[in-house]
Amino acid sequence: MTAVEGITSFDPPRRVLMGPGPSDVHQRVLDAMARPTIGHLDPEFVRMMDELKELLRYAFQTENRVTFPVSGPGSVGMETCFVNLVEPGDKVLVCRNGAFGGRQLENVERTGGVPVVVDDDWGTPISLDRVEWAFDAHPDIRVVSFVHAETSTGVGSNAEAIATIAHAHGALVIADTVTSLGGIPVMVDEWGLDAVYSGSQKCLSCTPGLSPVTFGEAALDKVKARKTKCQSWFMDLNLVLPYWEGGARTYHHTAPINPLYGLHEALLMLTEEGLEAAWRRHAELHDILVEGLEGLGLSMYVEAPYRLPQLNLVSVPEGVDDAWVRAEALRRYDLELGNGLGVLAGKVWRIGLMGTSCTQANVDLCLDALGTLVSEAAAK
Numbered sequence: 001m002t003a004v005e006g007i008t009s010f011d012p013p014r015r016v017l018m019g020p021g022p023s024d025v026h027q028r029v030l031d032a033m034a035r036p037t038i039g040h041l042d043p044e045f046v047r048m049m050d051e052l053k054e055l056l057r058y059a060f061q062t063e064n065r066v067t068f069p070v071s072g073p074g075s076v077g078m079e080t081c082f083v084n085l086v087e088p089g090d091k092v093l094v095c096r097n098g099a100f101g102g103r104q105l106e107n108v109e110r111t112g113g114v115p116v117v118v119d120d121d122w123g124t125p126i127s128l129d130r131v132e133w134a135f136d137a138h139p140d141i142r143v144v145s146f147v148h149a150e151t152s153t154g155v156g157s158n159a160e161a162i163a164t165i166a167h168a169h170g171a172l173v174i175a176d177t178v179t180s181l182g183g184i185p186v187m188v189d190e191w192g193l194d195a196v197y198s199g200s201q202k203c204l205s206c207t208p209g210l211s212p213v214t215f216g217e218a219a220l221d222k223v224k225a226r227k228t229k230c231q232s233w234f235m236d237l238n239l240v241l242p243y244w245e246g247g248a249r250t251y252h253h254t255a256p257i258n259p260l261y262g263l264h265e266a267l268l269m270l271t272e273e274g275l276e277a278a279w280r281r282h283a284e285l286h287d288i289l290v291e292g293l294e295g296l297g298l299s300m301y302v303e304a305p306y307r308l309p310q311l312n313l314v315s316v317p318e319g320v321d322d323a324w325v326r327a328e329a330l331r332r333y334d335l336e337l338g339n340g341l342g343v344l345a346g347k348v349w350r351i352g353l354m355g356t357s358c359t360q361a362n363v364d365l366c367l368d369a370l371g372t373l374v375s376e377a378a379a380k
């Protein structure tokens, strides 16, 4: 037998995470995750699960009974929404204004749905006119999907208005709130969002790997009325819900116990701060960051009204090597900045101000690092 040699415990460096996620995880959350593992059907664990659902209802601002964290990253929450709500042959309008809208399209195709796509330029919000026009051309659209906060572009779209149009035409909405939840308002009930997925690692500042979801009654009615079996065994709501609700919980899969402790703690911290205070903190520090970046002579990629406070796209100045700046930020400042995705690769930096990472000290560090590195890079 070959032995494994030279490997010791992994001791990661301490970084400041100011990319597109994950964000910094507070020590309280890390400590919560280090508590003793108990059984996934232990009555104490079930009690914690019930609290977790309550805390998520607060974060999503919903009374939806079916609100829970899917065991898997945001992508699994996304698939959970699509595989349950889209049956083969269903016409689905996908509003695409960035990379993550493209993933929604992939989901529609793979579930056998018939996609109708409205494309908006990267860096601009979803056009409500185009959504209306899509219904004019395709009155049989059953579901509309969109990304509330496009992480690839740093743009926020008007979720409430999209939902209003969809409902006026009898369609349900699937909303991606992976980057929005906890950073800007996500008002599931007030806006009438039918199926919503998010992620643990952005403005909630838990570790990656959990995807909070919430489903309203109209969405659950569609799931109940399905003529075909959900394509996924793991994500079939009918199978997973008996683990998350009801008096006698039944085994579905072994829940990620310690990460769920972490999410419980992260959400508890959000309730302690208060949602409105958290949104305000993101907005205020965004303003300070933008002022500082502009003071360095850098320019924001997205027009002011559409900018996400929690994800800031900055244009890489002409002649500056994007990758060198990010590598040096990591090496010299332990600071992670995000690269541009897809058509924006090499053209922008993505600066996250998410959850625990959204602090004055981090804004100062980022401005200090970029001030030094951009002028060095320009002089090269």
Ligand SMILES: Cc1ncc(COP(=O)(O)O)c(C=O)c1O
Pocket (backbone or CB within 6 Å): 020, 021, 073, 074, 075, 076, 078, 100, 147, 149, 150, 151, 152, 176, 178, 179, 199, 208, 209
């Ligand atoms: C808007 C959006 N949707 C979905 C995802 C996928 O989440 P995950 O990487 O946790 O699977 C991400 C991740 O960055 C995202 O930003």
